[in-house]
Amino acid sequence: MKHLNTPIKLSVSLAALLLSQASFAGGTDAGTVVENTATISYSVGGSPQADIVSAVADFKVDQKVDLTVTGNSGTNIIVSPSTARATTGNKLTYVLSNDGNSPQDFKINVTHLTTDNFDAGTGTTAAPQAPEACQFTIDSGTPNAMTATPTVSLAKDATSTIEVMCSMPNRPDVDDGHLSTIDVLATAVDSAGAIMAESTIADREDDVDVVLADGTGTPTDNADRNAMHSDTQTYEIDVPMLAVVKTSAVISDPFNGTAQPKRIPGAVIKYTITVENASDSVATGLTVTDVLTAAVAGEVAFIAGSIVNASGTAQTFTAATNTVEATGITVPAGTTTVPGVAVVTFQVTIL
Amino acid sequence: MKQLNQAILLSGVLAFSTLFTTANAEQSTIKITSEVHELIEITDDQGKPQLKIVAPDEIIPGDRILFTTSFKNNGKEASDNVVITNPIPKYVRYLADSAKGEHCIITFSTDGRVWGDADTLKVRLKDGKFRAATAADYTHIRWKYNRALKPAEKKSISFETKLL
Numbered sequence: 001m002k003h004l005n006t007p008i009k010l011s012v013s014l015a016a017l018l019l020s021q022a023s024f025a026g027g028t029d030a031g032t033v034v035e036n037t038a039t040i041s042y043s044v045g046g047s048p049q050a051d052i053v054s055a056v057a058d059f060k061v062d063q064k065v066d067l068t069v070t071g072n073s074g075t076n077i078i079v080s081p082s083t084a085r086a087t088t089g090n091k092l093t094y095v096l097s098n099d100g101n102s103p104q105d106f107k108i109n110v111t112h113l114t115t116d117n118f119d120a121g122t123g124t125t126a127a128p129q130a131p132e133a134c135q136f137t138i139d140s141g142t143p144n145a146m147t148a149t150p151t152v153s154l155a156k157d158a159t160s161t162i163e164v165m166c167s168m169p170n171r172p173d174v175d176d177g178h179l180s181t182i183d184v185l186a187t188a189v190d191s192a193g194a195i196m197a198e199s200t201i202a203d204r205e206d207d208v209d210v211v212l213a214d215g216t217g218t219p220t221d222n223a224d225r226n227a228m229h230s231d232t233q234t235y236e237i238d239v240p241m242l243a244v245v246k247t248s249a250v251i252s253d254p255f256n257g258t259a260q261p262k263r264i265p266g267a268v269i270k271y272t273i274t275v276e277n278a279s280d281s282v283a284t285g286l287t288v289t290d291v292l293t294a295a296v297a298g299e300v301a302f303i304a305g306s307i308v309n310a311s312g313t314a315q316t317f318t319a320a321t322n323t324v325e326a327t328g329i330t331v332p333a334g335t336t337t338v339p340g341v342a343v344v345t346f347q348v349t350i351l
Numbered sequence: 352m353k354q355l356n357q358a359i360l361l362s363g364v365l366a367f368s369t370l371f372t373t374a375n376a377e378q379s380t381i382k383i384t385s386e387v388h389e390l391i392e393i394t395d396d397q398g399k400p401q402l403k404i405v406a407p408d409e410i411i412p413g414d415r416i417l418f419t420t421s422f423k424n425n426g427k428e429a430s431d432n433v434v435i436t437n438p439i440p441k442y443v444r445y446l447a448d449s450a451k452g453e454h455c456i457i458t459f460s461t462d463g464r465v466w467g468d469a470d471t472l473k474v475r476l477k478d479g480k481f482r483a484a485t486a487a488d489y490t491h492i493r494w495k496y497n498r499a500l501k502p503a504e505k506k507s508i509s510f511e512t513k514l515l
Contacts, residue, residue: 027412028442028515036440038420040383042500043432054385054420061442061514064411101412199409211411 026156030063030102031208065188065196066099066213067106069162069231076179076236078281082170085121085132092164092233094184098154100213107151107193109185110136110144110164111220113232117178120166120235121146132167134182151189168237176239176279185220185230188212196227240283242331243276243339246290251347267350269300276339277331286312286329288344295322300348311342381430381500383422385437390415390511414514416443421507424500433496435508438463439489443512447486452494452508459484460491 028034035058041051072093079090098104112119112134121134135143138152139160152160164182168174188196199209216223217230252258253267261267273290277283294300302322307315313328326344334340389410390402404417420437424430435452439445447469450457458466461474461484472484494508 032442034387034416034440034442034514036385036387036418036437038383038385038435038437040381040422041432041434041436042381042430044426044428044430046431048432049381049430052381052383054383057385057387057418059387059407059410059416062409062411209409211409213411 026066026099027064027101028061029156030061030100032061033058034061060208061101062199062209062211064099064101064211064213065104065227067104067186067188067227067229068097068099068215069184069186069217069229070095070097071184071231071233073233076234078238079120079168079235081168081174081237081239083168085135085165085167087167090120090165090168090235092166092182092235094162094164094231094233095159096152096154096162096184096186097159098156100188101156103153103155104196105151105153105189105191105193106160106186107149107189108136108138108162109149109183109187109220110134110146110162111183111185112146113181113183113219116181116234118169118174118180120168120180120182122169131169134164134166136162136164136184138162151193164233166235168235174237176237176241176281178237180235180237181232182235183218183220183230183232185217185228188214188227198225238281239279240277240281240331241279241336242283242286243278244288245274245276247272247274263350265350268303268347269350270345270347273326273344275329275331275342275344277334277341278336278339280333280335282333282340283331286327286331286342288312288324288326288329290324290346292322292324292348295348298351300350303347303349306345306347308343308345312344315344317346380425381422381433382425383420383435386419386421388417388419390417410514412514415446416512416514417509418512419507419509421505422496422500423505424502427502429499429501431499433500435494435496436491437493437510438491439510439512442515444515445486445489445492446511446513449511450492450494450508451510452496453506454498455494455496455508458493458495459489460493461488463491466491466493 035056037056038054039051042049077092083090096106122131134146137143138150144150154160162184190196196210198212212225212227214224214227214229218232221228221230248269248271250261250263251268251270253261253264273288292302295302302317307324307326309315309326311329312326315326317324324346329342331342332340387407388404389407391405392400393403395401420435458468459472460466473481474484474488475481492510
């Protein structure tokens, strides 16, 4: 009652405020004893009596085993075929998080899924890229083979980064849009390497029991509360599927002009080089090079300034080698039935 | 009477009537008991979610915990001005509107010194301004039982928290 009579001064201890708002992702440490006591003050016949403090009511916080494995990218990782394992873009990143309330060991399994199109890091074709088996690292440590199952120890709320690196095979079945999925499964284990199990003993108020609290991951972890969690990341092969077609047409001849021209000496011939892209990815930075063998043989003469490179950035004719070069060409994405197209044209005169 | 006079000497300024009840206080002790339970969500026969009170055997962060304090008048006289103060335990957060007690005026504090109800209590921010205190700010709860606690009468108060 004394406090209620005190004029209300709103001077709040900042420390108390911060304490009351303390919170941690993994929660209160396992084994912590939470104690509660209440104090009662009262009067009898108007006279205050000594305060009475209750006995402590307490419980011990049990061990929550919880973990998540999260692939860093929500979309497929786009890779090129025939690339080395060390290629920067050939890296899949996963984060393992200890969401429990005590330090925990986790065993890591990295596997290929069988439901995809191919297994990255495999193949027999030596050139131009010999297959290099997939490897994975934990927190940038020593690379592990896919068959290894290392254990990582994480403090409460700590995370570990698992990176998987694979070479992309150069095989006929590694085609545009084909997928290779890698699964990372983490399993909470005890110091002896056995999977953490939920306590089945009833009524242990003052002991630390184990409660599994993990969610369901990918098919390698098909249930919640099993001390496991997993996620996948997928490589997607991106191949611009290009085809080049060269055609010629006569524009004019010295006698007929442009009406029904014929390919006689003095006639102007227009060559058309068509680059077709049947994949769903844009091809950029293409260079089209054409050595005019007919010019080398003295049969035709290149018409200066006749190169049209509408989809590119620059074009040259090198007289010494009779070479037409068009650079910086971008071929838009398309489909096998309606490919994306870029066209380069130039003209020659028949000698 | 000799003994009584000695008591007066010991009590100093206390008036005679006060002394008389004080002398009887040893028999009018209130017994106070604090208990802890876990609240788990179950589905009842009608398929509706209900909270069930169970022993605190498996408690992990995020679980809901019920603290109950009961008080009984073991004395021969009624007690009044009964006030129960309960600091909110460490590692738990008070859940808003969960403090209960029949015939009680419930106040809260964010420091154990200044008390107010949920609508008036404020906390001072770093910049010196004030904002309304929320359940997460509370450090203490106080129940003032606004009736006399008769002999042999037993009452209880409770509050719910979430383990951090």
